[in-house]
Amino acid sequence: MDTQATRSDAIYYSLRRAIIEQALLPGMKLPEDAIGDQFGVSRTSVRNALVRLNAEGLVDIRPNRGAAVAEPTLEEALDIFSLRRCLEREVVGRLCRSITESELAELEAHVAEEEKAMDTSGPLSMRLAGEFHILLAELTGSKPLVRYVSEIVSRCSLILALYSRPHSGKCGVDEHLQLIDALRKGDPETAMHVMEHHLGAVQDRAQIRDPGEAPDIRSILSEYARTA
Amino acid sequence: MDTQATRSDAIYYSLRRAIIEQALLPGMKLPEDAIGDQFGVSRTSVRNALVRLNAEGLVDIRPNRGAAVAEPTLEEALDIFSLRRCLEREVVGRLCRSITESELAELEAHVAEEEKAMDTSGPLSMRLAGEFHILLAELTGSKPLVRYVSEIVSRCSLILALYSRPHSGKCGVDEHLQLIDALRKGDPETAMHVMEHHLGAVQDRAQIRDPGEAPDIRSILSEYARTA
DNA sequence: CACAATAGTATCGTATACGATCTTGACATC
DNA sequence: GATGTCAAGATCGTATACGATACTATTGTG
Numbered sequence: 001m002d003t004q005a006t007r008s009d010a011i012y013y014s015l016r017r018a019i020i021e022q023a024l025l026p027g028m029k030l031p032e033d034a035i036g037d038q039f040g041v042s043r044t045s046v047r048n049a050l051v052r053l054n055a056e057g058l059v060d061i062r063p064n065r066g067a068a069v070a071e072p073t074l075e076e077a078l079d080i081f082s083l084r085r086c087l088e089r090e091v092v093g094r095l096c097r098s099i100t101e102s103e104l105a106e107l108e109a110h111v112a113e114e115e116k117a118m119d120t121s122g123p124l125s126m127r128l129a130g131e132f133h134i135l136l137a138e139l140t141g142s143k144p145l146v147r148y149v150s151e152i153v154s155r156c157s158l159i160l161a162l163y164s165r166p167h168s169g170k171c172g173v174d175e176h177l178q179l180i181d182a183l184r185k186g187d188p189e190t191a192m193h194v195m196e197h198h199l200g201a202v203q204d205r206a207q208i209r210d211p212g213e214a215p216d217i218r219s220i221l222s223e224y225a226r227t228a
Numbered sequence: 229m230d231t232q233a234t235r236s237d238a239i240y241y242s243l244r245r246a247i248i249e250q251a252l253l254p255g256m257k258l259p260e261d262a263i264g265d266q267f268g269v270s271r272t273s274v275r276n277a278l279v280r281l282n283a284e285g286l287v288d289i290r291p292n293r294g295a296a297v298a299e300p301t302l303e304e305a306l307d308i309f310s311l312r313r314c315l316e317r318e319v320v321g322r323l324c325r326s327i328t329e330s331e332l333a334e335l336e337a338h339v340a341e342e343e344k345a346m347d348t349s350g351p352l353s354m355r356l357a358g359e360f361h362i363l364l365a366e367l368t369g370s371k372p373l374v375r376y377v378s379e380i381v382s383r384c385s386l387i388l389a390l391y392s393r394p395h396s397g398k399c400g401v402d403e404h405l406q407l408i409d410a411l412r413k414g415d416p417e418t419a420m421h422v423m424e425h426h427l428g429a430v431q432d433r434a435q436i437r438d439p440g441e442a443p444d445i446r447s448i449l450s451e452y453a454r455t456a
Numbered sequence: 457c458a459c460a461a462t463a464g465t466a467t468c469g470t471a472t473a474c475g476a477t478c479t480t481g482a483c484a485t486c
Numbered sequence: 487g488a489t490g491t492c493a494a495g496a497t498c499g500t501a502t503a504c505g506a507t508a509c510t511a512t513t514g515t516g
Contacts, residue, residue, distance in 0.1 A: 005291040006499065031467065042501045043468090048279055055283035057372065063233045064468055064507050079370040086318045090311070142307040144285065144383075148376065155372075234469065259497070270471045271498090292477050292498055461514080468507070477498070485490075 007041045008048035014039070014224040015049055019058055019069055020130065020154055021123035022161040023220050030059065030067040031217070038221040056151045058158065070158060077159040084152045085199055088133065091149065092179075092195050094140045096188045103139050104184055110135055111176050118173065130157055132176050172198060235269045236276035242267070242452040243277055247286055247297055248358065248382055249351035250389040251452070256445070258287065258295040266449040284379045286386065298386060305387040312380045313424065316361065319377065320407075320423050322368045324416040331367050332412055338363055339404050346401065358385055360404050400426060 015035070018024045030050060032043040039046070050067045053059035061067045072080065110132055117125040130153045137149035175198040182191035243263070246252045258278060260271040267274070278295045281287035289295045300308065338360055345353040358381045365377035403426040410419035 008499080033467070044500055044502090047468090048275070048499095051276055051279050052283050055280050057375070065509090066467065076371060079372050083318070083370075083372055083376070086314055090314045142311075143304060144307050144311055147285070148311070236469080261497075272470055272472090275499090276469095293479090294497065457516105459514105459516085461512105463512080464510085466507105466509070469505090471502105471504085473500100473502080475498105475500090477496105479496070480494085482493085483491085486488085 007039075007045040008052075011035070011039055011041065011045055012049035012052050014221075015053060016058065016154070017127070018221065018224045019053075020157045021127055022157070023123065023223065024069050024217075026069050026071040026158055026162045028069045028217070030069065032067075034217050035221065038218050039225050057155055070155075071162065072155065072159050074163070077163060080152060080155050080159060081199065084149075084156060085196065087145070087149055087152060088136070088195050088199065089192050091133075091137050091140055091145065092183070092191045093188050094142070094145075095136065095183055096186050096191055098141075099139060099183050099186075104180060106139075107132070107135065107176075107180050107183075111173060111180070114173050114176065126157060126160075129172055129176075130154070172201065175201060235267075235273040236280075239263070239267055239269065239273055240277035240280050242449075243281060244286065244382070245355070246449065246452045247281075248385045249355055250385070251351065251449075252297050252445075254297050254299040254386055254390045256297045258297065259445070260295075262445050263449065266446050285383055298383075299390065300383065300387050302391070305391060308380060308383050308387060312384060315373070315377055315380060316364070316423050317420050319361075319365050319368055319373065320411070320419045321416050322370070322373075323364065323411055324414050324419055326369075327367060327411055327414075332408060334367075335360070335363065335404075335408050335411075339401060339408070342401050342404065354385060354388075357400055357404075358382070400429060403429060 015024070015030075024030070032046045032050070035046045036043045050059055050061060054061045054067065058070055059067050060070045110128070114125060114128045114132065117128055133153050134146065134150050137146045140146075175194070179191065179194050179198060182194045185191075243252070243258075252258070260274045260278070263274045264271045278287055278289060282289045282295065286298055287295050288298045338356070342353060342356045342360065345356055361381050362374065362378050365374045368374075403422070407419065407422050407426060410422045413419075
């Protein structure tokens with residue numbers, strides 16, 4: 001996982017992480033040259049990565065006008081959250097009748113990491129919060145489901161970047177623990193209800209916020225180029 | 229819609245259609261050179277298209293070993309159908325409280341086309357059957373939902389190509405009409421039930437089939453190169 | 457002074473080229 | 487006869503180059 005098979009992959013994962021951690025904010029332009037320079041690769045590899053990010057809705061590509069971090073409208077944001085509910089209900093439903101104690105332990109370990117990261121910087125804890133949901137999806141063993149949940153969760157990060165206020169400290173750790181408890185009991189009704197409540201809470205953080213000015217893309221990506 | 233903005237787009241849509249209409253069967257190799265030759269473009273544009281198709285699960289790309297039409301395992305197939313139920317339930321639920329009479333007419337017009345195509349070749353009627361579901365998603369007005377349903381429906385075509393028998397004549401036209409009736413009544417319960425039943429019927433066509441031999445990719449694509 | 461035309465720059469879309477990796481088939485060896 | 491080795495060909499990943507398109511700032515005109 002340290003070095004990817006291809007350079008395109010490396011760029012893809014780096015950009016993805018940069019977007020999810022909100023280092024690259026919605027609306028920010030993503031010029032192929034600048035990114036290529038920063039990562040030390042040609043435009044070809046960058047384009048490949050951008051195409052993929054576009055396919056999963058994290059990046060908008062307008063012909064001959066370049067790529068930019070997607071800016072979901074408020075309307076799209078509501079759709080996406082609605083879809084997320086739909087998908088995560090499916091996840092919870094499947095897990096209730098299949099989850100094992102060791103998998104529950106895995107989830108608890110993840111939440112422990114979340115708690116540890118709560119003190120430190122926002123980006124990490126934001127990413128971990130999302131990855132909890134992706135981990136849930138992975139435990140279903142359904143690759144397509146993982147793909148969709150990953151995608152949706154990423155886009156929700158984007159939405160929170162656009163519409164949420166600075167964001168509250170806890171970031172849902174308690175709710176994650178509640179969910180684990182519900183899964184352990186194996187009762188779909190309560191589990192789904194907890195999930196529903198949790199997602200509602202996440203969504204409720206959405207609120208208008210002004211975009212602010214655009215800093216230099218190279219300085220932002222210098223952090224991400226190292227770990228590519 | 230006749231000519232796409234970029235060549236990559238043209239290739240993308242052509243390949244996509246070829247896969248959905250089962251001209252390109254699961255497992256078939258997709259060499260960049262051969263496709264580029266056939267469409268009269270360079271590998272660059274073909275690659276771009278293949279990356280996109282890979283992102284939506286229609287094509288597998290293995291590093292340094294080329295692309296091939298995806299071959300969902302039986303297990304993945306079940307997952308995908310389960311996901312499809314989940315998504316289309318969402319679609320139907322939304323439509324029940326928003327659909328207008330003119331939209332219903334639009335659906336009926338589409339089914340009329342399906343009926344007309346029933347006599348002709350399989351590929352067309354198979355594509356139309358899928359597009360009915362995509363049209364449903366479009367009527368929700370939710371772009372993300374359309375994207376996901378399109379993706380899932382395409383992959384279901386792939387699955388039917390792999391696992392279904394020659395395929396029955398009606399192909400669900402009656403069920404589509406039933407669904408429209410249910411939507412007109414605006415009752416979510418019956419509508420979802422009808423949808424559930426319909427998808428169950430589609431899924432039940434799944435059955436093992438042997439892959440057969442691989443014909444020349446150029447001759448298959450000559451048909452699709454014209455309309456690119 | 458406001459606004460349209462235009463030249464210059466930045467950025468993208470695509471083709472081509474080259475090295476790297478994988479596949480295939482022949483040959484040698486056990 | 488089975489298996490391992492290696493060379494030739496096929497195919498891919500990536501860099502680079504060039505024409506096309508969109509953006510920007512300057513200049514000229516009403």
